[in-house]
Amino acid sequence: MNIRSVLLGASALAVLSVGSAKADESLFLYNWSNYFPPELMEKFEADTGIKVTLDVYDSNETMLAKLQAGASGYDIVVASDYMVDTMIKDGLATEFDAKSLANFKNVAKPHDTLKYDPERKYSVTYLWGTTGFTYDGAATDAKLEQSWKEFFEPREEFRGKIGALNDEVEMYNAASYYIGIPKCTEDPAEAQKVLDVLLKQKPFVAVYSSEGTIDRMSAREVQMHMQWNGAAHRTKASIPEAVYVYPKEGLTYWSDHFVVPKGAPDFENAKTFINWMMQPENAAAASNYAGYMNGIKGAGEFMDESLKTDPAVNMPDEYASLLVAGQNCSAKARDLRNRVWTKLKN
Structure with a gap:
């Protein structure tokens, strides 16, 4: 720009x-x-x-x-x-x-x-800004639901075509929102449920990277990417059909x-x-x-x-209730989160 x-x-x-x-x-x-x-x-x-x-x-x-x-x-x-x-x-x-x-x-x-x-x-x-995900509207005939389900349990057409952020906090938080678990949980059983979500998604993920999300979407190397809303806005410059999703389960502000x-x-x-x-x-x-x-x-x-x-930047009022503020978790919660991320990436 x-x-x-x-x-x-x-x-x-x-x-x-x-x-x-x-x-x-x-x-x-x-x-x-x-x-x-x-x-x-x-x-x-x-x-x-x-x-x-x-x-x-x-x-x-x-x-x-x-x-x-x-x-x-x-x-x-x-x-x-x-x-x-x-x-x-x-x-x-x-x-x-x-x-x-x-x-x-x-x-x-x-x-x-x-x-x-x-x-x-x-x-x-x-x-x-906010952290949601963007999909290429020209790559699918379906209008996707405003839900993390589309990202974590994607349709078969997106297999191997999803980009995820290489960010344990953002990914863990989003999965937590999706299954209704506190993102700063200290319960190992709840952390395991987050890991289960991430492992189930993994075969659909082409890359874990927080850099180049705009270029990757613009080149259509992937058709869906977890993105910060500013990156989603810049993606639209090359893909006007790109849609930034405000998941109904909540997203990080x-x-x-x-x-x-x-x-x-x-x-x-x-x-x-x-x-x-x-x-x-x-x-x-x-x-x-x-x-x-x-x-x-x-x-x-x-x-x-x-x-x-652009609604990705100038958020519609109807989505205001979905915003979840950042939170600095306890040392125990951070350790659990890091263990989940390590197991996912190994």
Whole structure:
């Protein structure tokens, strides 16, 4: 998706209200792959003189493991809501008091607070969305049910043509919703039922991958894919018949946040970046690229009309009751979930 010409505008003066930047200063960003517009990165560099280096990961757990192993050098990481909680509790997040930043006034409710960081001392919302699945409407004569059944117990025509996320949290949660089991269960018998669902689906799965879901669908390598809603929106650019499903059993509502990790080498530059990203035109540019909504007031006027008209992004009110918030499970529940995932992948 093309970034609007707004990327070429905006004064560089306002963005330097937090810290000062020299031409040789740098910022190391650790983010999901294909989740930040290159043009926006170039604009930040032009506005501030801070050179950005991007490193990517495919899951919150990959990012966490790297930080826990002692990885240093990152100034900002992008963490989902429950992972913010883990980072704070494990001492992996640095307090920077987001409310003290000049542009925090642009943050819309309810994004001015977070369950796991109510005072916004450690985080600022980047983008938010949902996790469902998308199917190619041109690949089937049937109109599929709004249910996880179509994904976990698919029709024979989808055998070997389904893409699943390589994400133990997303897959485990979705299977839990489908069979009505708490996603943070500590009961081994319930966890076994989740495993049974995943194993039954496995012969239909062509690939477990959280990267390339858009390209895979667009090339019609698969005809159904578990996707985040922004990826579903971008898939429609090449497959207009693509349908994003809001399963009646429930789907995860998530939000991703900028967090400054412990030991960030360029703390002031990190704050400059976060403050800069709270400008409406910059938040809108990220939404236009990634296909997800942001939490910044005034961003709407800079956003593509296609985002506003796509039900995958602008969710119909009738589906609001289906949203299930992210949850940071207990250590026992996480261990069960990991055992299920390990058995599935072996």
